[in-house]
Amino acid sequence: MNKKNLELFGLGENATKEEVSAAYDNLRAKYLEERFMDGEVGNNAAKMLTQIDVAYNDLMREFSESATADDAESSFAKVEELIKANDISEAQRVLDGFNERGGRWHYLQSVIFYRKNWINESKKQLEIAIQLEPENEKYKETYRKLNEKLNYDAQNAGDGNQTVYQGQTMSSGADNQMGGNFCANCIECCYINMCINCLCNACCH
Numbered sequence: 001m002n003k004k005n006l007e008l009f010g011l012g013e014n015a016t017k018e019e020v021s022a023a024y025d026n027l028r029a030k031y032l033e034e035r036f037m038d039g040e041v042g043n044n045a046a047k048m049l050t051q052i053d054v055a056y057n058d059l060m061r062e063f064s065e066s067a068t069a070d071d072a073e074s075s076f077a078k079v080e081e082l083i084k085a086n087d088i089s090e091a092q093r094v095l096d097g098f099n100e101r102g103g104r105w106h107y108l109q110s111v112i113f114y115r116k117n118w119i120n121e122s123k124k125q126l127e128i129a130i131q132l133e134p135e136n137e138k139y140k141e142t143y144r145k146l147n148e149k150l151n152y153d154a155q156n157a158g159d160g161n162q163t164v165y166q167g168q169t170m171s172s173g174a175d176n177q178m179g180g181n182f183c184a185n186c187i188e189c190c191y192i193n194m195c196i197n198c199l200c201n202a203c204c205h
Contacts (some may be wrong), residue, residue, distance in 0.1 A: 001062055005055035017063045024056045072098070079108050088115050103133030107142075114146075122146065 006015055009023035031052070034045035075094060082091035092112055098105055110125035126143045133139060 002055075002058055005059050008052060008055050017060070020056065020059050020063075024052060027052050072100070076104060076108065083108070083111055083115065086115070088112055103129040103136060103139065106132065107139055110142075119146075119150065123150070 001013055001015070003013060006013060006020075009015075009020060009027065011019055011023055015023075028049065031045040031048045034041055035049065036042060037045070075098065079091050079094050082088075082094065091108075095105065095108060095112065106125045106129035110122045110129065113119075113122035113125060123143070123146055126139060126146065129139045130136070130143060
C-alpha cells in the first residue's frame with residue numbers, strides 16, 4: 001500500500017479496505033463542510049477533497065490488485081494439488097480459467113501435457129515459461145531434464161522398444177510409452193519427481 005496515501009487518512013501500513021473507506025468518508029464529510037468557508041480554510045478544503053479522492057482511488061486499486069493476486073495464487077495451488085492427485089482433467093479446467101498467463105501458468109500447462117503424454121507440447125510450454133521468466137532456474141532445469149529424455153528416446157528409437165514423440169501422440173502402448181528399458185525409466189522418473197517436488201515445495205513462482 002502507498003504509505004503517503006495511508007498517512008493522508010491517518011492510517012498505518014496494515015490498514016484494511018474497510019478502514020480506508022471509513023477514513024475517506026469522514027475526511028470527505030469534513031472538507032465538504034469546510035469548502036464553503038471563506039478564505040484559506042475554504043481553499044484548503046477544496047484542495048484536500050481532490051487529494052483524498054485521488055488517494056482513495058489509488059488505494060482501492062491496490063486492494064483490488066492484491067485480491068486478484070491472492071485469487072490467482074489460490075487457483076495455482078489448486079491446480080498443483082489436482083496434478084498431484086492425478087486429476088488432470090480438473091487441473092486443466094482450472095488452468096483454463098486464468099485470464100493472465102505468465103511463466104507459472106505455462107509451467108503448469110507443461111506438467112499437465114507431460115502427464116497426458118503430450119511430450120512435444122510439454123516442451124513448447126516450458127520454452128514459453130522460460131521466455132517469460134528467464135531467471136527461473138527450476139524451469140530451466142526441468143527443460144534440461146526433458147531434453148535429456150527426448151534425446152535418449154530418439155537415440156534408442158531403432159531398437160523397437162523406444163518411442164519417438166511426434167506432436168501430441170505416442171506411437172507405443174501405455175506400458176511402453178516412456179521407453180523400453182531401465183535407463184529410460186530412470187530419466188522419466190527424474191523428470192516426474194522434479195515436477196512433483198516443484199509443486200510440493202511451491203517453487204513455481
